Amino acid sequence: MRFAPQVKIPATYMRGGTSKGVFFKLDDLPAAAQLPGKIRDQILLRVIGSPDPYAKQIDGMGGASSSTSKTVILAKSTQPDHDVDYLFGQVSIDQPFVDWSGNCGNLTAAVGAFAISNGLVDASKIPENGICTVRIWQKNIEKTIIAHVPMAHGQVQETGDFELDGVTFPAAEVQIEFLDPADDGEEGGAMFPTGNVVDTLHVPDIGTFQATFINAGIPTIFLNAEEIGYIGTELQDAINGDAQALARFETIRAYGAKQMGLIQEIAEAEKRQHTPKIAFVSAPKSYVSSSGKQIQAEDTDLLVRALSMGKLHHAMMGTAAVAIGTAAAIPGTLVNLAAGGGEREAVRFGHPSGTLRVGAQALHENGQWQVKKALMSRSARVLMEGWVRVPAETLE
Structure with a gap:
C-alpha cells in the first residue's frame, strides 16, 4: 500500500x-x-x-x-x-x-x-x-x-x-488596548447578561453560590473562593490533581453558561470548552507562586484563579484578565468587592505564577455600565x- x-x-x-x-x-x-x-x-x-x-x-x-x-x-x-x-x-x-x-x-x-x-x-x-x-x-x-x-x-x-x-x-x-471589550448584546446578552452585577447560581447536587456573570474580553463566571471551599492562593496541582474538583468546576461552569444564555441545554457545554471561563476570587493573602516567588498580601489588590479548557491555568488568560479588570472597575461585582470595593481604574491581581496589572475605564450611562477600554502589557x-x-x- x-x-x-x-x-x-x-x-x-x-x-x-x-x-x-x-x-x-x-x-x-x-x-x-x-x-x-x-x-x-x-x-x-x-x-x-x-x-x-x-x-x-x-x-x-x-x-x-x-x-x-x-x-x-x-x-x-x-x-x-x-x-x-x-x-x-x-x-x-x-x-x-x-x-x-x-x-x-x-x-x-x-x-x-x-x-x-x-x-x-x-x-x-x-x-x-x-x-x-x-x-x-x-x-x-x-x-x-x-x-x-x-x-x-x-x-x-x-x-x-x-x-x-x-x-x-x-x-x-507590547501594550494592548481592548476597545469596547464588553459584549454588545448579541450572544449571551449585554455585559451583565442577567442585568445584575451579582446573581445566585444554583447547581443541583453541588450547591448554591453567589456569582458575577460578565461578558467582557471573554464570557466569565466569577465565584468567591471561600464559598467553593478554597482560599484563593491555590496553585495548579491543588486543583488539577483532583479529578472530583475538576468535574465539579465543569458542572458549575455548565450551569453558569446556561444562566448566562450561552447554551440552552447543559450538555452543550461539553462542545463549548473555551467559553465561558470560570474563576474564583478572594481578598489579598500572601503565598508562594509556582516559580517560588514570594507574593505578599500588599503586592496585590485581590487574588484570582481561573480555569481554561477544564484545568486551572498556570497564570492568567489574557481575555480573562480583561474580564477581571472590567469587573473590578464596576462597584458591587464579586471581583470589585474582593478588591475592597469602590471605583477603580486598575487592579493588580495575584495568580498562580505571580501578579498582573490590568486597567479598565468604566462609565455608568443611562442606567447601564459601559467599558470603553481595557489595557494590559504582554510580550x-x-x-x-x-x-x-x-x-x-x-x-x-
Missing part, C-alpha cells in the same frame, strides 16, 4: 503572553481550509496533535495544555480602518473539535508582530524605530484591539527587559518559522 507524501503548510510558532500557538496566513492554507469548515478544523487538529487519548499531543505541535493547544489565522483586514483580521481556534486536547467561540488575549500580543513581519501591515505605517500601532479586528468576537509593537532598525523588537510572571525570560513590552516572540506538515488524508 502506498501513502501520499505529507502536505507542507507555511507556519510560524510563536509565544504571545503566557501562551504559545501555531500562526498561519490565511492565503498560505490549502484552498479548502481558507474557508471555515471540516477541512480547516481537521488540519488544525492534526497540526496540534489532537484528539489525543493520551492527552500529551506528542504527534503534533501542541504542548498538552490549554495554553499551548492554540492556532491563529491572520489575513489583511476586510474591515475599514483595520490592518489585520485575527481568527483564533482553541484546539481540544482529547476531543476532535476546534472551539471558535472566543478570543485568546495572550496570543493577541503576537498578532501585531506577525502581521508586521509578514506583510499584513502597510509599509507606510511601520516606523524604522519607535512604536508601530496595529489595529486588529478580532473576528471571533467582532471587536477592535490595538497593539503597540516596538520597532528597532525596521524590524519588530522582540528582546527587552519587560518581565511577565508566567514567562521565564524577559522580552520587549511576544517568534520561536520557530518554516512549515508544518500534515498527512495528505487530512485534506480529505
Whole structure:
C-alpha cells in the first residue's frame, strides 16, 4: 500500500503572553481550509496533535495544555480602518473539535508582530524605530484591539527587559488596548447578561453560590473562593490533581453558561470548552507562586484563579484578565468587592505564577455600565518559522 507524501503548510510558532500557538496566513492554507469548515478544523487538529487519548499531543505541535493547544489565522483586514483580521481556534486536547467561540488575549500580543513581519501591515505605517500601532479586528468576537509593537532598525523588537510572571525570560513590552471589550448584546446578552452585577447560581447536587456573570474580553463566571471551599492562593496541582474538583468546576461552569444564555441545554457545554471561563476570587493573602516567588498580601489588590479548557491555568488568560479588570472597575461585582470595593481604574491581581496589572475605564450611562477600554502589557516572540506538515488524508 502506498501513502501520499505529507502536505507542507507555511507556519510560524510563536509565544504571545503566557501562551504559545501555531500562526498561519490565511492565503498560505490549502484552498479548502481558507474557508471555515471540516477541512480547516481537521488540519488544525492534526497540526496540534489532537484528539489525543493520551492527552500529551506528542504527534503534533501542541504542548498538552490549554495554553499551548492554540492556532491563529491572520489575513489583511476586510474591515475599514483595520490592518489585520485575527481568527483564533482553541484546539481540544482529547476531543476532535476546534472551539471558535472566543478570543485568546495572550496570543493577541503576537498578532501585531506577525502581521508586521509578514506583510499584513502597510509599509507606510511601520516606523524604522519607535512604536508601530496595529489595529486588529478580532473576528471571533467582532471587536477592535490595538497593539503597540516596538520597532528597532525596521524590524519588530522582540528582546527587552519587560518581565511577565508566567514567562521565564524577559522580552520587549507590547501594550494592548481592548476597545469596547464588553459584549454588545448579541450572544449571551449585554455585559451583565442577567442585568445584575451579582446573581445566585444554583447547581443541583453541588450547591448554591453567589456569582458575577460578565461578558467582557471573554464570557466569565466569577465565584468567591471561600464559598467553593478554597482560599484563593491555590496553585495548579491543588486543583488539577483532583479529578472530583475538576468535574465539579465543569458542572458549575455548565450551569453558569446556561444562566448566562450561552447554551440552552447543559450538555452543550461539553462542545463549548473555551467559553465561558470560570474563576474564583478572594481578598489579598500572601503565598508562594509556582516559580517560588514570594507574593505578599500588599503586592496585590485581590487574588484570582481561573480555569481554561477544564484545568486551572498556570497564570492568567489574557481575555480573562480583561474580564477581571472590567469587573473590578464596576462597584458591587464579586471581583470589585474582593478588591475592597469602590471605583477603580486598575487592579493588580495575584495568580498562580505571580501578579498582573490590568486597567479598565468604566462609565455608568443611562442606567447601564459601559467599558470603553481595557489595557494590559504582554510580550511576544517568534520561536520557530518554516512549515508544518500534515498527512495528505487530512485534506480529505
